[in-house]
Amino acid sequence: MDVATAVGYVHGYSGVETRRLGDQADTLAELLHAGTHFPAGTRVLEVGCGVGAQTVHLVAGSPAADLVSIDLSVESVAVARARVPAPNVRFQVADLHDLPFADAEFDHLFVCFVLEHLADPVAALAAVRRVLRPGGTITVIEGDHGSAFFHPASAYAQATIDCLVELQARAGGDGLLGRQVEPLLTAAGFRDVVVRPRTMYVDRTRPALVEGFTRNTFIAMVEGVRDDALAAGLLTSGEWDRGIADLRRIVDGTFHYTFFKGIAVK
Template sequence: MAAGYVHGYSEREAARLGEQADTLAALLHAGTAYPAGSRVLEVGCGVGAQTIHLAQASPGARITAVDRSRGSLAQARARVAAHAPGAEVEWYRADLFDLPFPDAEFDHVFVCFVLEHLSDPRQALTALRRVLRPEGTITVIEGDHGSAFFHPASAYARAAIECQVQLQSAAGGNALIGRQLQPLLAQAGYDDVVVRPRTVYADQTRPALVDGFTRNTFIAMVESVRDDALAAGLMTAGDWDRGITDLHRTAQAIGTFHYTFFKAAAVNPSGVATTGQ
């Protein structure tokens, strides 16, 4: 059920994930804090970029972080030890669809930038209900590349972004999943589903966002799929390079960039826990 991770596992990608998490921490984590002693499961923790902010926002919470990549988990341990010393985090290498935990083990589940890489995100959400106690909460955050718009406009830049969308789809994922969170959670059986947009807007008056998000998060993500895009024949090398050049113009003094993330919260209803089957 897991698609390929289209962004890869390079050092550059790990740095991009850290930059993204730090730049967007206030935007994405606002309103998410767990009581001391509560049991929190972070699914798909990757290199721990979000784990740091979970731990900092909820001192005293007992966080269990899960990822299927041994290398990512090693980086996550080191990152959290360096930036959130004293955080109570347990680390597990496991697949989302085969979690090694008893039923109703957790009070809260946190899922960030994971569903976009899965071929069946609804089944994933359903499976997570098994380990979430009745009346426990789930928080899901996803982006939506269709929400990106910018100035100066460029058909070449738009085509480069579309390459990333198509490659992720070919790998079994969905780079447009943010807009689908409400129906996905409802269809997976959750109650009280609330989804709200979290918008990033960057221009020359907001230099931290221009650097941290426009350049080092979004454009860096698109740039990383160049070889795959050209190999798949999605663009010519000349058109690709023009598209990337035009994307960088949006991070210059004349440019602006807009993107929307979607943050959902929902409740696991009372009753018999589901097995996700």
């Protein structure tokens, strides 16, 4: 995601986080990218591409589109460039609030897991709207940590998730943003907004999702904020350890999470 516009990216920039982003994108590709196809020759701007985890799937779904993928992080763009050596993709370091592109330069915008980290998502959407041509479309995908529920239930496990939500709020973002996609797009001036939930349900009959999503995406994301949660005094180390132990138990139970995918027109 575009780090310039967030007060702080709560997940950090470690190699572990880079691997988690890749696992997340690959596991969720069918769920999130279904229906996303940009025609040959159209110009597409991916806003906040990070390490290119979603770019891989944008290229797979639209191999003949002309894609520009931006992020403020020089290091992330370098990783993305190495990860996605496709001829129809150009990576560029840029701030989404000050895009180095002309008005109406793009036919489509793609914004995935970016708005949740921003202090003012409406201002961000309005800024990127400038470079979209009239009649062009924007696709926005966001998760919502409040949609997570699981069996076996555990107040301790829920407390670790609540820590992630709280830390993201303190960093200037919103871990519950998915439910707001429609009003945010409307407030930024887009029209014909259509938002639909993309629900992930996992149990032991779906071992690939147990590993790729429950364990390597969601639980790994929560585990990544341990040090910050303890430093902030949100939980004691004992409470945290019990919560994570209970969270790991759901790999033998059931887990549910909802993403929200919105498409709108300028």
